[in-house]
Amino acid sequence: MRTDLTTTPDGLVTGDDGLARPAWAASDAMLREYYDTEWGMPVHDERGVFERLSLEAFQSGLSWRTILAKRPAFRAAFADFDPDVVTTFGDDDVERLMADAGIVRNRAKIRATITNAAATIALRADGGLADLVWSFRPEETPAPRTIAEVPTTSDESVALSKTLRKRGFVFVGPTTMHALMEALGIVDTHLVGSHRRGSSGVWG
Structure with a gap:
């Protein structure tokens, strides 16, 4: 069991890097990488x-x-x-x-x-x-x-x-x-407390 994860009152999970993510993206390395670098980023091609x-x-x-x-x-x-x-x-x-x-x-x-x-x-x-x-x-x-x-x-x-x-x-x-x-990235549904909120640049 991971012991370096703490859950905030709004359901976000803070990892060992101090960054808050939703639970689905917090403990699995592949999903975490996808969440941190790709999900919600604009695609126009x-x-x-x-x-x-x-x-x-x-x-x-x-x-x-x-x-x-x-x-x-x-x-x-x-x-x-x-x-x-x-x-x-x-x-x-x-x-x-x-x-x-x-x-x-x-x-x-x-x-x-x-x-x-x-x-x-x-x-x-x-x-x-x-x-x-x-x-x-x-x-x-x-x-x-x-x-x-x-x-x-x-x-x-x-x-x-x-x-x-x-x-x-x-x-x-x-x-x-x-x-x-x-x-x-057409809509931004990152949780307000997530470190990725607003990262797409589409929404201010």
Whole structure:
């Protein structure tokens, strides 16, 4: 058991480095690194947004740690999430991916990634996936003080979900889209007392 962690009244955990993080990011080295360097930082390129959208879809019903641990294998399996390559995947590729123990072998989610690659390419004529997703940035970001105050959906994530579905995307429900918005820095749901609050530079 770790003895160098102390929990604050708002549920944050202070590590041996003196920095406060939510419990999910406090004790696991991989999640801690992800939280400290990547989660909530702005992503504006098409491939980066497509990767995160795809991984959030795969995460549905699973832990994020499971997906993060498998991310290198996902990148190898899906051509580093290049939409131009993924959209060419056929039935043989689906079977190849279903046999790949390094990823989450869910046929519906694999096919969804291929579908979403084609939808991503189609969006280029209208500004692209990244611009569309970022256009749903709210006027204000949440300011949760405890994990219980962190929202799992928002009016904007519902609207983004509906818009993406109209544009041919699948596995883009409001909760998944809210998680995407958090991961991309479109909203800042770092707890107010966390050392990462405001680190994205998107919100003052």
